[in-house]
Amino acid sequence: MATISLIDLMKSYGDIPAVKGVNLDVADGELIVLVGPSGCGKSTLLRMVAGLETVTSGSIEIGGRNVVKAEPAERDIAMVFQNYALYPHMTVRGNLEYGLKNRGTPREEINRRVREAADILEIGALLDRKPRQLSGGQRQRVAMGRAIVREPAAFLFDEPLSNLDAKLRVQMRVEIRKLQRRLKTTSLYVTHDQLEAMTLADRLVVMNSGLVEQIGTPTEVYDRPATLFVAGFIGSPPMNLIPVSSLSGNEVSAGLPSGTDIVGIRPDAFVLEQPAEPSLALEASVELLEPIGGESHLHVRLNSSGQSIVLSVPGRPEIAEVSDIVVHARLADLHPFSAQTxxxxxxx
Structure with a gap:
């Protein structure tokens, strides 16, 4: 196991910057998730750590050793790709053994590592099958097994669940988290799925246009987003961002920090009845009611500005579509942002 440190890491393709001066310290045994929309630079960052992309400037340290000029095989890392990258002509056992054989690992040690990985991932019954005989979930287990047998200092995951269906993604997400906790291997994990990121990470690194917007635990990032981008990206449905100019009531504006011109309100922070605490009241018209299991998403349009916002409310409220209502949010649940910064x- 090892720490990973990224120091002023930059990557440009000609005049186009892809990663812009990233600084990150990953503790020994920590699982860090890089999350952001497509094209934000997260996979490029991971590939630089793996040695699959050259570094324009900055440093990468694994276990305290600068590996910027080291070949991928010299970095003591194992990578799990979204397309599994299995050898189709080899059995599962052959795929697991391949890297170890190339490194000259003794046969007895190979057998031990393959047996342990197969037990951990419950793929012992699949060892004599070819990849084409496996389901998507089984192939992903084999891909993870190939990383485990390496016994590397760090795991790198590049959107490993993106090719799986929704139900299997949930199952594999749980298994990856349990696996990482059991092995306590330092891990960097890339995904564009913010729910996947929130449930897997010890800490999140939220990226946008090559920059790190925020680093923190999932709870910290959700409860206190540092930027407008993070506020709108993390959370499902995302945070509602409402211009202060459209809020009625001088007492609300007076209570906001200086420089606030946008207020963020989580969908689940709204209530349909006025709370006892100081609150903001907004008149709105109902556009759509979506029942989603134990809660409902209420899409409404604010009368003051015509802006559409979303509420998450428990149960199935008896509210007619195309009706007028008043929604409330405690002042303590308002997130103040500056549009300028x-x-x-x-x-x-």
């Missing part, structure tokens, strides 16, 4: 207005 794109950041929170209440940061010290």
């Amino acid at each position: 794109g950041r929170r207005a209440d940061n010290p």
Whole structure:
């Protein structure tokens, strides 16, 4: 196991910057998830750590050793790809053994590692099958097994679940988290799926246009997004971002930090009845009611500005579509942002 440190890491393709001065310290045994929309630079960052992309400037340290000029095989890492990257002509056993044979690992040691990986991933019954005889989930287990037998200092995961169906993604997400906790191997994991990121990570690194917008635990990032981008990206449905100019009531504006011109409100922070605490009241018209299991998503349009927002409310409220209602949010649940800086207005 090892720490990973990225220091002022940059990557450009000609004049086009893809990763812009990233600094990150990954603790020994920590699972860090890089999350952001397509094209934000997260996979490029991971590939630089793996040695599959050259570094324009900056440093990458694995276990305290600068590996910027080291070949991928010299970095003591194992990577799991989204397309599994299995050898189709080899059995599962052959795929697991291949890298170890190339490194000259003794046969007894190979057998031990393959047996242990097969037990951990419950693929012992699949060892004599070819990849074409496996389901998507089984192939992904084999891909992870190939990484495990390496016994590397760090695991790198590049959107490993993106080719699986929704139900299997949930199952494999749980298994990857349990596996990482059991092995305690330092891990960098890339995904564009913010729910996947929230449930897997010890800490999140939220990226946008090659920059790191915020680093923190999933709870920290959700409860206190540092920027307008993070506020709109993390959470499902995402945070509602409402211009202060469209809020009625001078007492609300007066209570916001200086420089606040956008207020963020989580969908689940809204209630349909006025709370006892100081709150914001908004008149709106109902556009759509979506029952989703134990809760409902209520799509409404604010009368003051015509802006559409989303509420998450428990149960199935008896509200007619195309009706007028008043929705409330506690002042304590408002997130103040500056449109000029794109950041929170209440940061010290």
